[in-house]
Structures are given as C-alpha cells and as structure tokens.
Amino acid sequence: MNTTKCIIIEQEIKPGIRAIQAGPEDKEAVNDLMVQAAAWLQSKGSKQWHELLAGEDRHGVTDAIDRGDVFIFKQDDTMAGMVILQQHASSWDRSLWGEEGHEPAVYLHRLAINREFGGEQLGSAILQWAEHGVRFPDKDRVRLDCIASVPALNQLYSGAGFTYKGQTPSGFNLYEKMQPCAR
Numbered sequence: 245m246n247t248t249k250c251i252i253i254e255q256e257i258k259p260g261i262r263a264i265q266a267g268p269e270d271k272e273a274v275n276d277l278m279v280q281a282a283a284w285l286q287s288k289g290s291k292q293w294h295e296l297l298a299g300e301d302r303h304g305v306t307d308a309i310d311r312g313d314v315f316i317f318k319q320d321d322t323m324a325g326m327v328i329l330q331q332h333a334s335s336w337d338r339s340l341w342g343e344e345g346h347e348p349a350v351y352l353h354r355l356a357i358n359r360e361f362g363g364e365q366l367g368s369a370i371l372q373w374a375e376h377g378v379r380f381p382d383k384d385r386v387r388l389d390c391i392a393s394v395p396a397l398n399q400l401y402s403g404a405g406f407t408y409k410g411q412t413p414s415g416f417n418l419y420e421k422m423q424p425c426a427r
Contacts, residue, residue: 250312250329254377257317257369261324263377266314271306273323274314278305281356292391302336303328303353315378317370324361327370328353331380340389340412349420350380352388371404375423384423389416 255262266274278301282293295302308314308328317325330337330353333346352374357366374386388406390397392415402408406419 249381251379252377253379254373257373257377258364258366261317261319261366261369263373264316264318265312266309266316266326268309270314270316270323271309274305274309274316274326275301277323277326277356277358278354280359284359290394292394303334305354317366317373319361322360323358325355325357325366325370327355327374329374329378329380329386331383337387337389340414340416340418341387348382348384349387350374350383350385352386367400368404371401371406375405375421379423385420386423387418387420389418391415392417 250265252263252265257263278293279296282296285292286294286297305314305328308330311330313328313330315327315329316323328351330351333341333349333351337346337351352371355367355370357370386406388401389412390401392398392411398417401417401419404421406421409418409420411417
C-alpha cells in the first residue's frame with residue numbers, strides 16, 4: 245500500500261547509517277522507538293509526545309508507514325532513528341500553517357533518535373538528509389513545527405538552516421526550508 249513516490253538520492257546519511265523507506269515489517273520497531281523517545285523526553289521534564297506513553301499516537305504512524313511517509317535510519321539491524329515526511333498536509337498542519345500553500349510542501353514530523361545514538365548529531369544528519377537525500381515529485385520545501393518553549397528544538401532547526409516562519413497562537417514555531425534542485 246506504499247503510495248508515496250519518492251527517490252532516495254543518498255542511501256547513507258552518516259558512515260554506517262543508511263536511510264530506508266519503512267515497510268509494514270517495521271511498524272513495531274518504529275512504535276517502540278517513538279515510545280522510547282517519549283519516555284526520554286518525560287525523564288527530561290517534557291510532556292512532549294506524552295500520549296505515546298499511554299498508547300495513543302496522534303500522528304497515525306501506522307497509516308503513515310502504509311502510505312510510505314516514514315523513513316527509518318539503520319546501522320546494521322539496529323534502528324538508529326526515524327522521521328515522517330508527509331506529502332500532504334494533515335489537519336494538524338492546516339491548523340498551524342493555514343489553508344493555502346500546501347501543494348509544494350513536505351511536512352516533517354516525529355523525528356526520533358534511538359538513545360543509543362544520542363549525542364552523535366544524528367538528528368542534524370536526518371534533517372540534512374530530508375533536504376538533500378530524498379526527493380518528492382512536485383515538492384520544493386520541507387516544513388515543520390515545534391514547541392516554541394523548547395530552546396534545544398528551535399536551535400536544532402534553525403541551526404540546520406530552516407527559516408523561522410512565525411509562531412502560532414497555540415505556541416508552536418513554524419520552520420521551512422527550500423530543497424535545492426527539487427523540481
């Protein structure tokens with residue numbers, strides 16, 4: 245049921261870590277990684293992704309895998325990280341970005357790193373890969389949102405060259421980055 249058309253240009257995002265479009269066989273491992281990330285965030289005092297600890301996933305990752313929107317990053321057989329790259333704006337994206345201008349955008353959600361790979365700049369490598377390592381037909385930008393009150397997240401995205409596009413009334417910062425040679 246993989247409906248996302250994409251071209252992975254760069255298989256290796258860091259030495260020994262390769263990018264793969266997730267398939268049905270990856271659903272349990274992806275869920276486990278997101279729950280691990282939510283538990284780590286909670287241990288740091290954050291309530292971000294707390295619903296995952298209760299077994300609820302607001303981003304519908306299982307369906308996203310079926311659509312081909314989830315990418316995993318593996319070192320040998322170990323999942324090092326994952327990210328959702330949606331070709332179509334969700335109701336969440338529309339609530340933050342408005343109703344117009346979604347056609348050329350891919351929406352980045354649920355960037356998660358296996359804690360075994362923490363401190364290795366893997367998050368930055370995944371962001372760079374989302375810009376340079378994968379292409380989607382008729383898409384020329386990557387958009388994302390993050391909680392405005394978390395300086396480390398905002399620094400990660402601005403440090404990766406994403407342009408700050410404003411803050412929503414609900415407290416989320418919006419970022420966008422054009423993909424070079426996307427069309």
